[in-house]
Amino acid sequence: MLSTHCTPAQTAVLQTLQRQHRPLSAQSLYTLMCQHQRIGLATVYRSLDALKRLGRVQHRATLEGEMLYSAVEADHHYMTCLHCGQSFPLDRCPLKAIEAQLQGSSSFTIYYHTLEFFGLCEPCAIQMDGISQSLSL
Amino acid sequence: MLSTHCTPAQTAVLQTLQRQHRPLSAQSLYTLMCQHQRIGLATVYRSLDALKRLGRVQHRATLEGEMLYSAVEADHHYMTCLHCGQSFPLDRCPLKAIEAQLQGSSSFTIYYHTLEFFGLCEPCAIQMDGISQSLSL
DNA sequence: TTCGAGAATGATAATCATTCTCATTTTATG
DNA sequence: CATAAAATGAGAATGATTATCATTCTCGAA
Ligand SMILES: [Mn+2]
Ligand SMILES: [Mn+2]
Ligand SMILES: [Zn+2]
Ligand SMILES: [Zn+2]
Numbered sequence: 001m002l003s004t005h006c007t008p009a010q011t012a013v014l015q016t017l018q019r020q021h022r023p024l025s026a027q028s029l030y031t032l033m034c035q036h037q038r039i040g041l042a043t044v045y046r047s048l049d050a051l052k053r054l055g056r057v058q059h060r061a062t063l064e065g066e067m068l069y070s071a072v073e074a075d076h077h078y079m080t081c082l083h084c085g086q087s088f089p090l091d092r093c094p095l096k097a098i099e100a101q102l103q104g105s106s107s108f109t110i111y112y113h114t115l116e117f118f119g120l121c122e123p124c125a126i127q128m129d130g131i132s133q134s135l136s137l
Numbered sequence: 138m139l140s141t142h143c144t145p146a147q148t149a150v151l152q153t154l155q156r157q158h159r160p161l162s163a164q165s166l167y168t169l170m171c172q173h174q175r176i177g178l179a180t181v182y183r184s185l186d187a188l189k190r191l192g193r194v195q196h197r198a199t200l201e202g203e204m205l206y207s208a209v210e211a212d213h214h215y216m217t218c219l220h221c222g223q224s225f226p227l228d229r230c231p232l233k234a235i236e237a238q239l240q241g242s243s244s245f246t247i248y249y250h251t252l253e254f255f256g257l258c259e260p261c262a263i264q265m266d267g268i269s270q271s272l273s274l
Numbered sequence: 275t276t277c278g279a280g281a282a283t284g285a286t287a288a289t290c291a292t293t294c295t296c297a298t299t300t301t302a303t304g
Numbered sequence: 305c306a307t308a309a310a311a312t313g314a315g316a317a318t319g320a321t322t323a324t325c326a327t328t329c330t331c332g333a334a
Contacts, residue, residue: 099254117250
């Protein structure tokens with residue numbers, strides 16, 4: 001437990017995550033990995049937790065409260081629509097400079113960050129506009 | 138449902154949230170509100186959901202996967218330690234400029250954002266340092 | 275090489291935040 | 305007042321996550 005190297009399961013989970021282009025839930029990760037190797041659901045959760053505390057894996061929560069995991073190398077962020085739930089990726093991470101600055105001015109060691117914008121996508125904004133107009137006729 | 142004004146329950150939930158200095162979970166909010174008024178747990182969840190979609194309430198997830206809610210006026214962010222779980226508040230929101238810029242360059246309407254840094258607080262960093270040293274003796 | 279302690283694992287049960295159901299109450303409106 | 309729609313609360317159902325526990329693996333000491 002105090003060892004500094006990864007267990008076989010942790011390595012497998014990390015490698016699987018690194019192959020993905022999108023964040024995955026623990027459940028999907030489990031389903032995916034089961035197709036290629038023998039692994040238990042609990043081990044997937046345990047590995048994700050360990051990797052998270054090692055700073056190798058980052059997480060974000062969906063609107064439904066499910067956790068999505070991704071390798072820290074994939075520093076991606078999204079704008080998520082509160083109406084339809086769709087997530088739209090940002091071009092690039094806008095926090096590089098800010099994180100560096102924070103590192104300098106505080107004794108906290110930053111491994112990674114989560115950043116997400118919430119609001120309305122264009123179609124949903126138009127749709128809701130139409131609804132409120134039809135109400136005020 | 139399509140009405141643009143808040144229901145009594147939504148108003149009560151929002152006012153209670155606005156009085157808090159820290160984000161609250163739906164459960165704590167329910168416990169707190171029960172002391173002063175009659176309200177159901179489901180209504181608390183429904184109100185939070187509605188307020189979220191109205192852009193009046195924002196949310197973030199704890200490491201344990203519980204959602205915390207706060208009024209959008211309270212634009213606060215934290216650095217959370219992956220070892221002890223403690224959250225340390227940031228002095229100010231470093232995203233004002235970035236959010237304005239994003240609003241301009243995209244058709245997405247932003248209501249609010251979540252931002253959180255994860256890593257090790259100083260005590261935990263020292264503690265883990267001590268452990269890894271004692272291991273390599 | 276063999277042994278034993280501790281770590282890792284997988285199957286399964288338990289937990290618990292959140293959502294769903296539905297009967298009842300409140301609100302809006304003529 | 306009468307009626308329909310919306311809101312509400314109590315409790316059941318859901319489902320992601322965590323806890324248990326018996327088994328298997330790791331690895332240093334003898
Ligand atoms: Mn980033
Ligand atoms: Mn902010
Ligand atoms: Zn949308
Ligand atoms: Zn800490």
